[in-house]
Amino acid sequence: MAKDRYGNSLHACTPEAAGHLDRAVAALLHFSPEVAPAVEDAVAAAPTSPVAQSFAAYLGLLGTEPGEAAEARRRFHHFATGTDGSALPVRDRLHMAAAGAWLAGDLKRAGAHLEELTLMYPRDALALAVGHQLDFFTGDAVRLRDRIGAALSEWDTAEPHRGMVLGMYAFGLEESGHYALAEEAGLAAVEQNPRDVWAIHAVVHTYEMQGRVADGIGYLDARLGDWADGNYLNVHNWWHYALYALEAGDTGTALRIYDAAINNEASSGLAMELLDASALLWRFHLAGIGQAARWETLADAWAARADPPYYAFNDVHAVMSYAGSGRLDAAERLVADRRQWLAKAGRGGADSVTNHRMTAEIGLPVCEALIAHARGRHRTVVELLLPLRRRFHEFGGSHAQRDAVQRTLVDSALRAGRHDLTRALISERIGLRPDSTYNWLTRADLADALGDAAQAAVARDRARTAEGSAAKALHRRPPFPPSNGPGVTGLPGGPTAPW
Known part of the structure; x- marks a missing residue:
């Protein structure tokens, strides 16, 4: 029986297909296209391999793209209906169970099978790797860890991919x-594999x-x-760079990054971007910095997708646009x-399909709060977000991503005159940062x-000190070549910086 590079047996798999699977796993760990x-090569070489077919299903789901998920569901259903799962080795059976659960919309059950x-x-x-992403999509920080x-203890230090697991x-x-x-x-992981972009992202x-x-800033520059x-x-790591630029008070650099790396004519329109x-x-909106043209282009991109109910986290960001x-x-x-959609699903579905619960309990209230904020109804924003502020993780994403919602609550609390709140x-925020x-x-x-003019002066002095330190780092960057636009979004072209 063929085995993968880690010593795991591969049912109904040829040595050729095993090689393709090893290549695919390495590419997954590197976030490589x-x-x-x-x-696809693995599936073609071993079409009855449960691991290959499950991997193909995972790929259709990892991008949170409804169309890709529907196609993955069709392909996997065709394979699964012709496969006797009870006769499979336990590893293959669990991969199929995880893929099937995720395709059915139950991210928690899929994660449990992989655990x-x-x-x-x-x-x-x-x-x-797939279980890790499921924990991220469901905002389960403890399980993510x-x-x-x-x-980790079962990965020998001599194994080249141990660094990827460490990342x-x-x-x-x-x-x-x-x-x-x-x-x-994270630093140790990158030391072992300099192009471990997930570990770089963790740092x-x-x-x-x-x-x-x-x-x-210094780490990303280096x-x-x-x-x-x-x-x-x-694109996501460029987004982090833009957040740093905002903290440094350099809105110009943040916008240049946005235009060159995050959303432009060459952008793919994928949900993650x-x-x-x-x-x-x-964040610009909350700071009172208008970006009308960029908002129009972005809203057009979201509208063109016309997504069905699939992932509440995506819905919130569409409503943001x-x-x-x-x-x-x-x-x-x-x-x-x-x-x-929730009304048609009924109570039973809300317990079994992850996005039902995410949408009902977190996604819709946040969407309504964003609309209320845009209408200047800040008391409503507070009423919607305050009870949920310690539960935002339940609809996925990272602390950094969800901070846009936390800042919305802060902004509306101030505008609503809720000074104690x-x-x-x-x-809380100053204590942590x-x-x-x-x-x-x-x-x-x-x-x-x-x-309180005196307290305001002290606070602004602290802000200037923090901003100055960040600005120095931003302006110490090396003389990068001029931006070629698509080169920074993973298309042909070398690494460039958008300034």
């Missing part, structure tokens, strides 16, 4: 608040969550050639459509509202 053709698989086969890199931590662990550590450990693990997150903007193009994560675009422009562009009728229509929210420019500027705005 090579993963799709490698999986069971990992207990028996801790060196199944495919199960670890512990799924990988439970398997996943770093992100789980970061999302669960272990920033020092996360930074250590960037640790700096973001601690307000270490200068460190983050590794520009490792992350800036040729992978599925480059549009999420970043919405989340960045919404509609609210930012003033298309409140479009935002209201999306909310009404999701309400009708605003003070508490800002106090004492060097954040945004936190101190908002504290100054609150002091102004309270008529």
Whole structure:
């Protein structure tokens, strides 16, 4: 029986197909576009391989694209109906169960199947990588950490891919608040594999969550050639760079990054990229910096997708674009459509299909809050978001991504005159990120509202200090070549910087 590079047996798989699967797993770990053709090669070489077919199903789901998911569902159903699952080895059976559960919309059950698989086969890199992403999509920070931590001891330091597993662990550590450990693990992972873009991303997150903007800018600058193009994560890592630029008070650089790397004429229109675009422009919106033309283009991109109910996190960012562009009728229509969908699903479905619960409990209230914010109904925003502020993780994403919603609550609390609430929210944020420019500027705005000129001056001085440190790092960057536009989005062309 053929085996993969990690020693796992592959049922109904030829040595040729095993080689393709190894290539596909390596590409998945590197977020390389090579993963799709490698999986297709594996399926073609071993069409009855449950692992190959499950891998193909996972690929149809990882991008949160409804059309790709529907096609993956059709293909997998055709395979599964002709396969006696009870006769399969346990590893293959669990992969099929996980793929089937996810295709049916039950992300929690899919993750549980992969966790069971990992207990028996801790060196199944495919199960670890896919399970890790499921934990991310469901916002389960503890499992994001512990799924990988439970398997890490079985990966020998001599194994070249151990660093990739360590990079996943770093992100789980970061999302669960272990920033020092996360930074250590992420740096070690990148040391083992310089082009481990997920580990680079984990390190960037640790700096973001601690307000270490200068460190983050310096780290991304130093590794520009490792992350800036040729992978599925480059747009997201450019988004992180833009967030750093905003903290440095350099809105010009943030917008140049947006135009060159995040959303432009060459952009693919994929949900994962549009999420970043919405989340960045919404920060400009909250700061009172108008971006009418960019909002219009972005709202057009979301509208062109015409997504059915699929992932509440995507819906929230689509509504963000509609609210930012003033298309409140479009935002209201999306909310009404999701309400009708929930009504048709009934109570039973809400317990079994993950996105039903995400939409009903988190997605719709957040969408309604964004619409209310655009209408200037800030008391309504507070009423909608305040009860959920410690539950936002339940509809997925990272702390950094969800911070756009947290900032919306802070902004509306201040505008609604809820000064005690605003003070508490800002106090929480400063306690966690004492060097954040945004936190101190908002504290100054609150002091102004309270008529405390002295406190406002102190807060603005702290903001200037934080901003100055970040700005120095931003302006120390090396003389990158001029932007060629598509080169920074993973299309042909070398690594470039959009300034």
